[in-house]
Amino acid sequence: MTTHPALDDEQQQLDRSYALLGDDASDRPLVFGRVDDTGGSRYVGRIDVRDESGGAVVVAWHSPEAGAFYQACATEPTDVTLKRVVTVSGRQVIAVHDEIAGGAAGDVSTGRDHRPVVGKVVVAALEQFRTGALAEATATLRPEQFDIIRRPAQGVLVIQGGPGTGKTVTALHRAAWLAANDDAVRAAGLLVVVPTPTLRNYVADVLPRLGADAVTTDIASLYDGPARRRGHDTRPEAARVKGSAVMAMVLRRLVESAGEPGSPEELLRHLYADPALLEELADDLLKAGQRDVLYREPAASAHNEPWTVDDLVLLDELAHLLGRATPHYGHAVVDEAQNLSPMQARAIARRCRDVTLAGDLDCSTGPGKHDDWSELTAYFGSEAREATLSLGYRVPRPVVELSRRQLPDGGTLDLARSLRDGLGIPLVRRVDPGDEAAVALSAGEAAAGTGFKVGVVVAAARYDETLRYCQAAGVKVGDGRDGDLAQPVTLLPADLANGLEFDAIALIEPAEIxxxxxxxxxxxYVAMTRCTQSLAIFHAAPLPAGMEHLERPAPPPREPEVEHRPRPARTEDLFDLFKLLRDDDRMLVEVLIRRLVRDSLERDD
Ligand SMILES: Nc1ncnc2c1ncn2[C@@H]1O[C@H](COP(=O)(O)OP(=O)(O)OP(=O)(O)O)[C@@H](O)[C@H]1O
Incomplete structure (x- = not known):
């Protein structure tokens, strides 16, 4: 095993930094890089560390002195002579990669023509298994991400890009950057908004690790009144009407017409329960069919109403109309912003007009799709600046290619150049009707047994049934709808997959999604693009449009007593699955296994 000659020097430097920090040191990695240029040599890390005479020993990643580290890259070294990424585990330096050495490209991945030139350390970072939480990537931010991070806080910035291009990573680093460098933002506070509690769990601990204080919330929790989310709109049309801009006018009229307004909760449930009142207020704004979908029998009390996300946003608007104070922030970062409804955009704009919206219009999974970002940015009162990321960090190339068949004309954004090969072409397996969940979960458990973090995705309508199956069959899965992403295998309804990431995705019955x-x-499209390594599709029904070319003849009927039961992952399970493969697929799997073994041996070298 070869050792970088600088490893010991960097260890000494790290020890010195920890000694200077004394009791203030935490267990988080302190240093992650070094840059040498005409300005001298400096270490880049999580926080500033000064020596006894005030000289900089480590500069924080968000300080101006660290800029050169992020702006230089192998293809454009600028005046940087050394860009070194230092990987630390605990307090030990375990690896050193020189992306630029002697002012030229150093330790970079140049292996394949189609692969963009990036530091090997980026590729190595991507090879790490997922943990169920968003990785920081501060050490390996690319120049195009860094450029976006530092744009001024004022106005509206849209960060767009295909799945896995680092929009969330860039947006959260931008939040931390602004908190560190923009006095007005720091004084007024930062708001980070994500669509669901599941996604909030996924990103929540990144900002504190980046040194930023922020209020991180999901859309429904923006409203701070007594109502809590207890239900969801089963009819997309109901969510669409509740989220539409005309509801602002309907609610204004509702408040004006109420003698004794009472609470937002009482006003809204009264409106839903009274078609005559709704007609009187909204005859010219909503068609009869649109008004009908709002009808709801009142629950026994406001507390028991099955409040949905969009109801809570309407309650927030009502609270504002009733004169309740709304908190204000210096900047808001909104992730998966393509799913914002007009009413949701208003709720955020009431709190802050300077915003960063991260998203991808092709991944809209809300009730309404925006054709253009300007449909949303108009609510913030200024024209949007758009920045596009085009390097794919997550989705393996073969999965990108298959998934884009789901989009009309292959999507609105150019195909992201993916850094990953993953485990090759997606596996498609036809199973007997009724066996989809058993086979997919069994494959998921087998993949989890190899250390993969696995997401098993089903149509929302099949979620409860599949969860019950898991409970009955003793298959341990995290309940993704409840935000439990900590288990090796997570069950997830397709409508909550946005923003998440797993090593392997097992998709059950894609035609239902x-x-x-x-x-x-x-x-x-969103469900397929959640994986970093492999996608497996299990179906009994015909495959949906965009996948028909993968269709294979149904297997001959099997003996009725054959029963699929998921068992704990064992090597025999893998062999059983292996035996089910067609000959040409079996060869492919063999090649992949050989490649994995070879790569791991090379890594060990
Ligand atoms: N510069 C980088 N170096 C290493 N890893 C990175 C870098 N940028 C992003 N990543 C990794 O790429 C993956 C995808 O990032 P992220 O979730 O931010 O993408 P996204 O564009 O928001 O995806 P989506 O919209 O599909 O949810 C994450 O694992 C993230 O840690």
């Missing part, structure tokens, strides 16, 4: 509608195809 991509149900022929435009929304269904986007849901399927």
């Amino acid at each position: 991509g149900d022929g509608t435009e929304l269904g195809r986007r849901l399927l």
Whole structure:
């Protein structure tokens, strides 16, 4: 095993930094790089560390002195002579990669023509298994990400890019950057908004690790009144109407017409329960069919109402109309912003007009799709600046290619150049009707047994049934709808897959997710693009549009007593699955296994 000659020097430097920090040191990695240029040599890390005479020993990643580390890259070294990424575990330096050495490209990945030139350390960072939480990537931010991070806080910035291009990573680093460098933002506070509690769990601990204080919330929790989310709109049309801009006018009229307004909760449930009142207030704004979908029998009390996300946003608007104070922030970062409804955009704009919206219009899985970012940014009162990321960090190339067949004309954004090969072409397996969940979960458990973090995705309508199956069959899965991402295998409804990431995705019955509608195809696109390594598709029904070419003849009927039961992952399970493969697929799997073994041996070298 070869050792970088600088490893000991960097260890000494790290020891010195820890000694200077004394009791203030935490267990988080302190240093992650070094840059040498005409300005001298400096270490880049999580926080500033000064020596006894005030000289900089480590500069924080968000300080101006660290800029050269991020702006230089192998293809454009600028005046940097050394860009070194230092990987630390605990307090030990375990690896050193020189992306630029002697002012030229150093330790970079140049192995394949189609692969963009990046530091090997980026590729190594990507090879790490997922943990169920968003990785920081501070050490390996690319120049195009860094450029976006530092743009001024004022106005509206849209960060767009295909799945896995680092929009969330860039947006959260931008939040931390602004908190460190913009006095007005720091004084007024930062707001980070994500669509669901599941996604909030996924990103929540990144900002504190980046040294930023922020209020991180999901859309429904923006409203701070007594109502809590207890239900969801089963009819997309209901969510669409509740989220539409005309509801602002309907609610204004509701408040004006109420003698004794009472609480937002009482006003809204009264409106839902009284079609005559709704007609009187909204005859010219909503068609009869649109008004009908809002009708709801009142629950025994406001507390028991099955409040949905969109109801809570309407309650927030009502609270504002009733004169309740709304908190204000210096800057808001909104992730998965393509799913914002007009009413949700208003709720955020009430709190802050300077915003960063991260998202991808092709991944819209909300009730309404925006054709253009300006449909949303208009609510913030200024024209949007758009920045596009085009390097794919997550999705393996073969999965990118298959998934884009779900989008009309292959999507609105150029195909992201993916840094990953993953485990090759997606596996498609036809199973007997009724066996889909058993086979997919069994494969998921087998993949989890190799250390993969696995997401098993089903149509929302099949979620409860599949969860019950897992409970009955003793298959341990995290309940993704409840935000439990800590288990090796997570069960997830397709409508909550946005923003998440797993090593392997097992997709059950794609035709139920991509149900022929435009929304269904986007849901399927999002579900397929959550994996970093492998995608496996299990189906009994015919495959949906965009996948028909993968269709294989149904297997001959099997003896009725054959029963699939998921068992704990064992090597025999893998062999059983292996035996089910067609000959040419079996060869492919063999090649992949050989490649994995070879790569791991090379790594060990
Ligand atoms: N510069 C980088 N170096 C290493 N890893 C990175 C870098 N940028 C992003 N990543 C990794 O790429 C993956 C995808 O990042 P992220 O979730 O931010 O993408 P996204 O564009 O928001 O994806 P989506 O919209 O599909 O949810 C994450 O694992 C992230 O840690």
